[in-house]
Amino acid sequence: MxxxxxxxLGAGMHPWGKWGRNFVEYGLAAARTALDDAGxxxxxxxxxxxxSTMRNGxxxxxxxxxxxxxxxxxxxxxxxxxxxxxxxxxAIEAARMRILAGRSDVALVVGADTTPKGFLAxxxxxRPDDPDWLRFRLGGITNPSYFALYARRRMDVFxxxxxxxxxxxxxxxxxxxxxxxxxxxxETSVEEVLASPMVANPLRLLEICAxxxxxxxxxxxSADYARSHGVIDPVRVAAVSTVTPTYPNTIIEMPNLxxxxxxxxxxxxxxxxxSIAHAAYEEAGVGPEDLDxxxxxxxxxxxxxxxxxxxxxxxxxxxxxxxxxxxxMIGGRIPVNPSGGLACFGEAVPAQAIAQVCEVTWQxxxxxxxxxxxxxxxxxxxxxxxxxxxxxxxxxx
Amino acid sequence: xTTKDRAPALGADGWFTTGDDPHLIGSRCDACGTYAFxxxxxxxxxxxxxxxxxxxxxxxxxxxIWSYTxxxxxxxxxxxxxxxxxxxxxxxxxxxxxxxLVVLGQLVPGVGVNDVKVGDEVELAIGVLFADDTREHxxxxxxxxxxxx
Ligand SMILES: [Zn+2]
Numbered sequence: 241m242x243x244x245x246x247x248x249l250g251a252g253m254h255p256w257g258k259w260g261r262n263f264v265e266y267g268l269a270a271a272r273t274a275l276d277d278a279g280x281x282x283x284x285x286x287x288x289x290x291x292s293t294m295r296n297g298x299x300x301x302x303x304x305x306x307x308x309x310x311x312x313x314x315x316x317x318x319x320x321x322x323x324x325x326x327x328x329x330x331a332i333e334a335a336r337m338r339i340l341a342g343r344s345d346v347a348l349v350v351g352a353d354t355t356p357k358g359f360l361a362x363x364x365x366x367r368p369d370d371p372d373w374l375r376f377r378l379g380g381i382t383n384p385s386y387f388a389l390y391a392r393r394r395m396d397v398f399x400x401x402x403x404x405x406x407x408x409x410x411x412x413x414x415x416x417x418x419x420x421x422x423x424x425x426x427e428t429s430v431e432e433v434l435a436s437p438m439v440a441n442p443l444r445l446l447e448i449c450a451x452x453x454x455x456x457x458x459x460x461x462s463a464d465y466a467r468s469h470g471v472i473d474p475v476r477v478a479a480v481s482t483v484t485p486t487y488p489n490t491i492i493e494m495p496n497l498x499x500x501x502x503x504x505x506x507x508x509x510x511x512x513x514x515s516i517a518h519a520a521y522e523e524a525g526v527g528p529e530d531l532d533x534x535x536x537x538x539x540x541x542x543x544x545x546x547x548x549x550x551x552x553x554x555x556x557x558x559x560x561x562x563x564x565x566x567x568x569m570i571g572g573r574i575p576v577n578p579s580g581g582l583a584c585f586g587e588a589v590p591a592q593a594i595a596q597v598c599e600v601t602w603q604x605x606x607x608x609x610x611x612x613x614x615x616x617x618x619x620x621x622x623x624x625x626x627x628x629x630x631x632x633x634x635x636x637x
Numbered sequence: 638x639t640t641k642d643r644a645p646a647l648g649a650d651g652w653f654t655t656g657d658d659p660h661l662i663g664s665r666c667d668a669c670g671t672y673a674f675x676x677x678x679x680x681x682x683x684x685x686x687x688x689x690x691x692x693x694x695x696x697x698x699x700x701x702i703w704s705y706t707x708x709x710x711x712x713x714x715x716x717x718x719x720x721x722x723x724x725x726x727x728x729x730x731x732x733x734x735x736x737x738l739v740v741l742g743q744l745v746p747g748v749g750v751n752d753v754k755v756g757d758e759v760e761l762a763i764g765v766l767f768a769d770d771t772r773e774h775x776x777x778x779x780x781x782x783x784x785x786x
Contacts, residue, residue, distance in 0.1 A: 497742075500673075505671060
């Protein structure tokens with residue numbers, strides 16, 4: 241452990257569900273669990289980094305201060321980050337950078353959400369300048385529409401099948417069975433998945449993640465601080481990737497109605513999603529061949545297969561072979577989403593990237609009871625926030 | 638019976654021409670030649686260019702399907718749908734070769750996901766997104782030409 245490492249001292253979550261309570265309650269519960277896990281008092285935290293939510297009014301926008309007040313004002317420094325699904329990674333990076341700069345010793349990162357039922361819809365009011373408003377108004381193009389476009393292209397170009405996509409759900413459902421923080425804990429079958437109603441062809445109801453309530457928190461600290469607490473072999477944050485796309489971004493992306501133009505500028509070497517993990521690998525000095533475990537953003541079952549390629553587990557077009565071979569099951573070559581993923585959690589936007597890091601932390605500590613990847617030492621998280629926010633955290637023990 | 642006004646839906650004002658050969662209107666940078674849709678003004682989207690003159694330009698009427706899907710359930714507002722009148726519709730992402738753009742849009746009514754494949758040729762059509770008592774709100778749509786790759 242080098243002196244300039246940032247380490248995960250504590251991790252905690254409030255179980256995902258549809259509890260219908262104030263988001264602050266979930267954040268507070270997750271924070272207290274993470275502080276207990278770290279053996280750190282709230283009054284010792286010198287920086288609180290909130291991951292913001294857009295669906296809970298002003299307290300959600302200023303999440304950092306909201307959680308600080310709920311825990312009891314201590315005068316600590318604060319920041320609040322919003323980056324859609326990448327908000328948690330951005331909040332983690334804010335804390336990590338303060339620690340790396342020597343301005344903080346021990347920081348608390350918290351994200352929590354209470355979400356409405358059904359499709360995530362844009363904020364109310366006519367906003368013809370907002371791409372997120374325009375895509376719903378002019379096309380009826382929902383989040384599942386984009387996931388379905390990617391899925392259908394896999395089928396027509398690579399030959400992926402309905403059964404391949406359903407197999408991802410079956411795998412994740414099995415992984416999540418023993419996870420006490422997962423919302424859905426029930427086995428399913430390919431037949432059951434394929435019998436669920438079609439939402440956005442080729443994606444069915446059981447292949448698209450739900451929206452959930454939940455909260456997740458991390459205590460991050462310097463290597464020196466961990467050592468002074470007697471922690472000698474902690475999980476280290478080897479990289480955080482918060483990259484933006486490189487022009488021209490030639491893959492159609494939520495919430496846009498068109499891609500950038502590749503008529504004059506040449507498309508970058510890596511599409512945006514692949515560039516997210518690549519930046520994390522570069523920063524950490526490791527590669528996909530070093531991974532033991534991955535948590536990726538399975539907003540749809542087919543999107544999990546895209547991530548296999550984007551984080552470098554296989555060549556473009558080969559992801560379905562991994563699911564067919566059982567490579568990404570626990571016990572396989574490279575288990576993906578041992579937590580059960582969004583398939584078992586549903587999405588609690590500002591908490592999700594933090595929850596991914598909680599899971600990989602528990603995996604690397606050997607504490608993921610009922611879903612442990614044996615001997616895991618290197619893990620990656622990957623997701624992507626609306627409008628161009630990359631999110632990937634590489635953890636090493 | 639009075640004829641309703643026909644006008645681009647809110648948000649799509651100036652985004653397309655109507656008539657027999659409708660076009661989407663994008664922008665083209667006068668300095669570097671890159672395109673954008675929806676059109677932009679003020680500054681070129683390319684980081685390698687400091688152009689500020691973005692000129693309205695008609696985009697190719699024909700392109701090829703990059704991918705496609707449909708909506709089996711009524712999308713939430715601000716999508717507009719008369720009560721109990723929702724009909725599933727199909728959506729396509731269409732590659733315009735000359736402009737190097739992929740543009741989303743609904744497929745014309747009556748065309749479903751079983752009627753198209755990645756690579757099929759489509760052309761631009763102007764259709765009615767929704768109608769109220771006085772006006773038909775227009776939007777661009779894609780119609781298969783029958784050409785396949
Ligand atoms: Zn230019």
